Structure formats: C-alpha cells, structure tokens
Amino acid sequence: MKKKLSLRRIVELYDEVLSLPHKQEVARELRDEEDLFLLLLYSDLLGIPNPAFYYTLELYPHIVEKFHDWHLRMGMEKSPLDGIRCC
Template sequence: MFNKLKRVIEMYDEMLSTPHRTEIARELRDEDDLFLLLVYSDMLGIPNPAFYYTLELYPFIIEKFHDWHLRMGMEHSPLDGIRCC
C-alpha cells in the first residue's frame, strides 16, 4: 500500500514538473554561475571577504568551471591561475 502511494506521489510530482524542466535547468545553471563568480571573484579583481574559505573549494569545482567557460564560448580558461584544459 505504501509503495503504491509513493508511486502515485512520484507520478504527480513528475506530471507537475515536466513542463518546467527547461526553466528549472536554467535556474540551476544560473545559480551555479553565480556560485562560480563568488568563488573565483578574487581572481577576477572583485574583492571577496570569504576568499580564504572558498579556496578549499577549488579542487571540487574545477570541472564545473571548465564546463562554464566552454559554455561561454571560451576555448581556454580566462583566468591565468586556473588551468583546466
């Protein structure tokens, strides 16, 4: 009984979110871009008071940065301190 109810809820959720998938994906991509801007802002010349804390995140988000600069039409990393290609 519980599995059937769970499946009905999943189907209902899917039915509601299907028309909005592209909007949701765009919003998530925009949030990721903003996060990358905050993390790499010090390298771009924008003062970042949390630079010391975001420094630990660089190894984890280098792939996202690579995907970002390719999506923006840049063949290579625009930042000298980051070599992802």
Template sequence: MDKRNFSIKKLLQLYDEMLSVQHRTEIAREIRNEDDLFMLLLYSEMLGIPNPASFYTLELYPYVIEKFHDWHLRMGMEKSPLDGIRCC
C-alpha cells in the same frame, strides 16, 4: 498495509513527475544559472573582483576545478581567464 503505502508513494511520485514535466527546461536553466553564480563567486578574487567569502570558498577549488572549463566557455571566454588554472 505495506502495499497501500507503496501505492500511495508511487502515486505521489507520479503526481510530482506530472507537475515537473513542463518545467524541466526552466529548472535546468535555473540550476545552471546558480552554478554560474557560484563559480563567479568562487573565482572572483582571481578575476580581480573582491570576494568577501574567499576564505570559505578556497576549500572548494579541488571539487570544482573540473567544472571550470565548462563555466568559462559558457561565460564567453575562449581561454581560461586565470593564469593559475590551465584547462585549455
């Protein structure tokens, strides 16, 4: 019975992989877009855009500071738009 569960699990993983193989680039693009929106919400106060969630996003700065450089380059900004954060 243990081998049967293993084979069913393996079969389901293979099926899932077959379905997602054609959509990997789309999934990666959607994840990147969600990350970009999150970064915009996180740093919107510093960019001059009112952010109603700034109280909650303040705790996240230490965790996402490393991603900030990649984000502002993807947004088309050659240098950091924020005076308080120097990454370039």
C-alpha cells in the same frame, strides 16, 4: 504493504506530472545559480574583491572540473585565468 507502494508510486507520478513543464526552467535556474557560485569562487582571480575568499579557498579543488564547463558555456575557448589551466 502494497497500499504503501502504490500510494508512493501515485505521489511520484503526480510529482512528475507537475514538474514536467518546468524541467527546462529548473535546469536553467540551477545553471544560473552555479554560474553565480563560480563567479564568487573565482572573483578574486578576476580582480573583483571577494569578502568570502578565505572560506571559498578550500572549495577550489572540487570546483576545477566544473570551471572548464563554465568558461566554455560563457563563450571562452580557453581558461580566462592564468592560475587555472583546465584545457
């Protein structure tokens, strides 16, 4: 039993050592993917036709909280969309 725990800890340490120099890159990639996802969700409100609008409509209530962080990160003090008031 102890061998399994120690082997598991070794694998965790190895993974941490490998991923340490890339944490900022991974975080940036995840943020960029989230920005693209938000653009797809709100593109119809921005005037960009979105063929997946019907499927993304049900996600709006879950994403509204993240929308505020997104528009601040994009440099907009207030929400650029009239239909979404987060500030």
